Amino acid sequence: xxxxxxxxxxxxxxxxxxxxxxxxxxxVAISLLSLLAMAxxxxxxxxxxxARTEIQRAADAAALAAAKAMADSGIxxxxxxxxxxxSGQAQTLAQSMAxxxxxxxxxxxxxxVGGFTVAPGSPTFNFSTSAGGTPINNPHVTVTLQQSGLPxxxxxxxxxxxxxxSASATAEAYNSANTSSFTPVAPKGVKPWLVxxxxxxxxxxxxxxxxxxxxxxVIANVDFWLTADCQPGxxxxxxxxxxxxxxxxxxxxxxxxxxxxxxTANGANVCPxxxxxxxxxxxxxxxxxxxxxxxxxxxxxxAQWDRTDLINPVGPPSSAAHxxxxxxxxxxxxxxxxxxxxxxxxxxxxxxxxxxxxxxxxTNTVNTSxxxxxxxxxxxxxxxxxxxxxxxxxxxxxxAFVEQINTNLNPNDIQIKVVNxxxxxxxxxGAPTIQGGNTSSPIPVRLITPP
Numbered sequence: 001x002x003x004x005x006x007x008x009x010x011x012x013x014x015x016x017x018x019x020x021x022x023x024x025x026x027x028v029a030i031s032l033l034s035l036l037a038m039a040x041x042x043x044x045x046x047x048x049x050x051a052r053t054e055i056q057r058a059a060d061a062a063a064l065a066a067a068k069a070m071a072d073s074g075i076x077x078x079x080x081x082x083x084x085x086x087s088g089q090a091q092t093l094a095q096s097m098a099x100x101x102x103x104x105x106x107x108x109x110x111x112x113v114g115g116f117t118v119a120p121g122s123p124t125f126n127f128s129t130s131a132g133g134t135p136i137n138n139p140h141v142t143v144t145l146q147q148s149g150l151p152x153x154x155x156x157x158x159x160x161x162x163x164x165x166s167a168s169a170t171a172e173a174y175n176s177a178n179t180s181s182f183t184p185v186a187p188k189g190v191k192p193w194l195v196x197x198x199x200x201x202x203x204x205x206x207x208x209x210x211x212x213x214x215x216x217x218v219i220a221n222v223d224f225w226l227t228a229d230c231q232p233g234x235x236x237x238x239x240x241x242x243x244x245x246x247x248x249x250x251x252x253x254x255x256x257x258x259x260x261x262x263x264t265a266n267g268a269n270v271c272p273x274x275x276x277x278x279x280x281x282x283x284x285x286x287x288x289x290x291x292x293x294x295x296x297x298x299x300x301x302x303a304q305w306d307r308t309d310l311i312n313p314v315g316p317p318s319s320a321a322h323x324x325x326x327x328x329x330x331x332x333x334x335x336x337x338x339x340x341x342x343x344x345x346x347x348x349x350x351x352x353x354x355x356x357x358x359x360x361x362x363t364n365t366v367n368t369s370x371x372x373x374x375x376x377x378x379x380x381x382x383x384x385x386x387x388x389x390x391x392x393x394x395x396x397x398x399x400a401f402v403e404q405i406n407t408n409l410n411p412n413d414i415q416i417k418v419v420n421x422x423x424x425x426x427x428x429x430g431a432p433t434i435q436g437g438n439t440s441s442p443i444p445v446r447l448i449t450p451p
Contacts, residue, residue: 063171066098076175177423187436212425286326297424301391
C-alpha cells in the first residue's frame with residue numbers, strides 16, 4: 001500500500017532547507033580568516049625569532065672580541081702591584097680597546113639585526129680584585145644589545161607596527177698568572193723554543209715558579225734577544241756537561257738562552273709549500289701551527305727538550321740554518337735583519353696607548369700578525385725542573401712579537417718584544433685543563449653565563 005506524503009509537510013521541509021543554504025560558506029570563510037590570522041602571526045613571530053637569534057649572535061661575537069682585546073691590552077698579565085694597574089691606566093686601556101673591538105664587530109655586515117646595524121649599550125667591565133671578586137687575570141665584559149623598530153607585517157592588524165629584540169653576552173679572558181691555585185692551561189700553536197725563566201733587563205724571573213706571579217713591569221720592556229744554549233764555535237756546550245741549564249749570556253744587554261723543544265710529528269700542522277725547508281718537525285713547528293698542546297705549571301716535568309741539539313748545535317736535527325729558515329718563513333721575511341718584508345711593532349706610550357702592529361704588506365695597523373707568537377718558559381732554578389736528559393718543567397708562556405732573526409752576535413738569534421706573560425704555579429685547583437686553540441695567544445677567551 002503506497003504512502004502519500006503530506007503536501008504541507010513537504011513544503012515546510014523545502015522552505016527550511018532553502019534557509020540553511022550558504023552556512024557552510026560562512027563557516028569556511030571564518031575558518032580561512034582564522035587560519036590566515038594564525039599564519040600571519042606565525043610569520044611575524046618567526047621573523048622576531050630570527051632577529052632574536054641574530055642579535056644574540058652579534059652580542060656573543062662582540063663580547064668575545066672585547067675579551068680578546070682586553071687580553072691583548074696586557075691587563076691580564078699585571079700583578080695588582082704593577083703601577084700600570086694601580087694607577088688605573090691599564091683598566092682604561094683595556095676598556096678602550098674592548099669598546100673599539102665591539103664597534104668593529106657590530107659594524108660588520110654579517111652582524112646586522114633585521115637588516116639594520118645595531119649599536120651597543122654601555123658595556124660593563126669587571127676588573128675587581130677584592131676578596132671573592134674576579135681576579136685581575138680573569139676580567140669580564142658584558143655586552144647588551146637592543147634593536148627597536150624592527151618591522152612587523154601582519155601584526156599591523158592588531159596595531160603593532162614595530163617590535164624590539166634584545167640580548168646579552170658575557171665573555172672572559174683567562175690568564176692563569178698571579179694566582180697560587182690555577183686552572184691548568186695547555187695552549188697550542190706554541191713555538192719550539194724552551195726559554196729560560198730570566199728577564200734580561202732585570203735578571204729577575206719572568207714567572208715565580210711556586211706562585212705563578214708575573215714580574216712587575218715586564219710588558220713594554222725594551223726588546224731583547226733569544227739565543228740557543230749551544231753555539232757552534234764556542235768549543236763547549238753547557239748542556240753537554242749537564243751542569244748549567246740555559247740562562248743569561250753576554251754582557252748587558254744580555255741574551256736569554258733557549259733549548260729546542262722536542263717536537264712530535266702531527267699531521268694537523270700545515271706549512272706554506274713555498275718555504276717548507278729540510279728542518280723536519282722542528283722547522284715546521286716554527287713555520288706553522290704546532291697542534292701539540294704544551295701544558296703549564298704543576299711543579300713536575302711536562303715537556304722535553306731535543307737532545308739532538310748536542311750533536312750539531314743550534315738548529316736540530318742537522319743544520320744551524322733550520323731556526324733561521326723557519327723564522328724567516330714564519331714572519332715572511334726575505335732575509336735576516338729588519339725591513340725584510342716582515343710586520344713591525346710600535347710601543348707608543350703603553351699603557352696610555354695600545355701596542356700597535358703594522359702590516360708590511362699594507363702599512364695598515366693590524367690586530368694580529370704572523371710575527372706574534374707564544375713561547376714556553378721553563379723553570380731553571382727549582383731542583384729537578386730541568387734535566388740534562390731532556391725533561392723540563394714549563395711554568396708559563398711569553399706572548400712575543402718576533403722582530404727579526406740572526407743579526408746579533410750568534411747564529412739564529414731571535415729578537416722579540418714581550419706583549420703578555422702567562423704564569424702557572426705549582427698548585428692546580430683541580431679544574432679541567434683549558435685546551436688552547438691554534439692561535440698566537442696563550443690567553444684563552446670564552447663566553448660565560450652572565451653574572
